[in-house]
Amino acid sequence: MDRRLLRLGPVRRYVLVLAGSALIAAVLVVAQAVSLATLLAAAAGGRLDRTALVVGAVTVLLRGLHAGALSAVAGRAAAAVKAHLREQxxxxxxxxxxxWLSGQRAGELATLAGRGVDGLDGYLTGYLPQVFLAAFVPLATLGWLAVTDFASAVVVALTLPLIPVFGILVGRSTGARTQRQWHELTRLGGHFLDTVRGLATLRAHGRAGAYVRRVRENAEGYRRATMRTLRLAFLSALVLELVATVSVALVAVPVGLRLLDGRLTLGAALAVLLLAPEAYLPLRALGTRFHASQEGLAASAEVHAVLHDAPGPGGSPGGSPATTEARLPPADAALVLERVEVRYGDVLALREASLTIEPGDRVALVGPSGGGKSTLLSLVLGFTTPTAGRVLAGGADLAALDLAAWRARLAWLPQRPHLFAGTVADNIRLGAPGASLDEVVAAARAAEADGFVRALPSGYDTDLALHxxxxxxxxxxxxxxxxxxTEASLLLFDEPTARLDAASEAAVVASAARLAAGRTALLVAHRPALLSIATRTVTVDGRLTESRSPVVAA
Structure with a gap:
């Protein structure tokens, strides 16, 4: 079993239910086999054993109800575990x-959170319940066989380990191949999303065909990896079935001979013949379910790798608060970049960047595309960690602060804001989830959005997924x-007027000017209109250079 999954609360509770369920299943298996053997033995003697008939009918009914209940419990548990993992x-x-989500990683994360986590269904609803059945049912059948026919119990006890031994030998290769298959899938998902995002640029430069071929090659690699894994799975199923069949034959032949010699009663012989296959069946099924669970386990390893390496709320890995967390500085504290350097692989985005932003400053960041303006905003947001140097807020290193509390002081307006499926009011309310409708309307008026919102089919209740x-x-x-x-003391505007017509630009700039009054602001600006808000202008081109007069990038 996957120990990392067993650390999750929903999985631990589920495991306890499975243990009790497997114990019930073991009792029902033995009761059904013994009652059926007794009924057949009585019928061979020309009489009807009503007690055995009733017990057999009840056990069959209970096994059906047990299987249905277990399936329902497994489905709910799997849904709870998957929701928990996706949230984390x-x-x-x-x-x-x-x-962190740049390049292909966004596609890989989407594949992991979607197809990867869904792959745990095979583990949680198939393999994990079968593990407990494979532990309890053979022990129960062996116990009954030892009382009924000790010689048969010895044969079963000696041959039972052959199935897990062969399963382990084949399973080692299966795990490695499934891991490769999963890596092929994540690479395909990441590359595909990256290609779709840049499709317009690729078409403009005549490179779409080359990227289509690369996606096709990745898809073919995933197909080959999948077929190799399936071939091995089918081979292992054949091996396990062969071992189980031979083992049952080793039990059945001596039982038949001893029955003919009169050393074994018909009822006991029938009970042994009915129970022997039940002893091997859970282990055979476990081998089959093992292959179905491997993709989910491979994805689970990737999920836990992301969770383990991710910084916690205070910046520490693993989701726990940093032990060196500094106290959040006052809202009117100065923001200082101290000889900051940022690298993306071999690309140097910022070097020796130093800047002091006093409370109330409204600093316009200008310069050529790719100069590092958005990187500078990402540093302030805590999304990017400096390769060298520090970002200080009130003298405290931003890396040591509670980033969630720090970001609560920020208001960020990106160049391409994302609107989610939902109403207009809900999308605006993302700025303050607890805001009332009156507060939402007031904010829309301040942003000069109230007019067009009221003109929508359902006003603030308009579903943006449909409009x-x-x-x-x-x-x-x-x-x-x-x-x-309203609590934000620092505004970060990343080219908010890019791609806007003159009327929209004027509305956004007017609203931004009112919002920035009395607050500190960092404004990435490529167009002159936004510069009118700024009190200072800094040119960003790998380095930071203060400009005495507004400078607008071409």
Missing amino acids: LLDAAARRGPA GLSSGQRQRLAMARAWLR
Whole structure:
């Protein structure tokens, strides 16, 4: 069993239920076999054993009810465990920040949270219940056989270990091949999402065909890995069936001979012949379920790797608060970048970047694309960790702060805000989940969004999954989110007027100017309109250079 999964509360409770269920199943298996043997032996003597008939009918009914109840419990437990893992996984990704999800990793995470976690169904609803059945049922049958026919019990006891031995020998290769299969799938998912995201750019540069071929090659690699795994699974099933069949024959032949010699009664012989296959059946089924569970276990290992390496709420790995967590500085504390360097692999995004932002400063960040402006905002958000240097808030290193509490002081307006499926009010309320409808409407008015929202089919109750918005409208809804964050003392605007028409740009700039009054702000600006809000201008081109007059990048 996977010890990492057993540490989860829902799994531990589920395991206790499975242990009790397996014990009940073992008793029912023995009772059914013995009652049926007694009934057949009585019928051979020309009489009807009503007690055996009733016991047999009741045990058959109880086994059916038990199987149905176990299936329902397993389904609910699997759903609870998968929901728990997905929540932990997404929390870990959120703590790592958008920088961690760059490139193919976003697609790999989507594959892991979707197909990967769903793969645990085979483990939780199939393999794990079978583990307990394989532990309890053979022991119960062996105990009854030892009382009924000791010689048969010895044969069963000697041949039973052959099935897990062969299963382990084959299972080692299966685990390795399934791990490779899973890596092929995650690589395919990551590359596919990365290709879809950049499809417009690829088509513009005539590179779409090459990337289509790469996706096709990755898909073919996954197909080959899957077929290799399936061939091995079918081979192992054949081996286990052969071993079990031969083992049952080793029990049946001596029983038949002793029955003919009169050394064994018909009832005892029938009980042995009915119980012997039941002793091997759980182990045979365990081998089959093992293969079905391997993809989920491979994904589980990846999930736990992400959870183990993810920073906790205070910046420490594993989701636990950092032991060196510093006290959150006052809201009016200065923000200082101290000789900061940021690298993405071999690419140096920022070098020797030093900047002091006093309370009330509204600093415009200008410069060429790729100069490091968005990286600087990511540093302040805590999404990116400096390769060298420090980011200080009130003298405290940002890496040692409770990042969740720090981000509660920020209002961030990205260049491309995301709107979720849901109502307009719910999307605005992301800025303050507990806000009332009146507060949502007030924020929309401040962001100059109230007019177009009321013109929508259902106003603030309009479902954005069914109704599209323009870029300017989306940006004003994002601005309304920022207005709801009344406790935010630091505003981060990442080119909020990019891709907007003149009217939308004027509305966003006017709202931003009112929101920034009396607050500290970092404004990434490529267009002149947003510079009117700034009190200082800093050019970002790998390094930071203070400009005496506004400088607008081309």
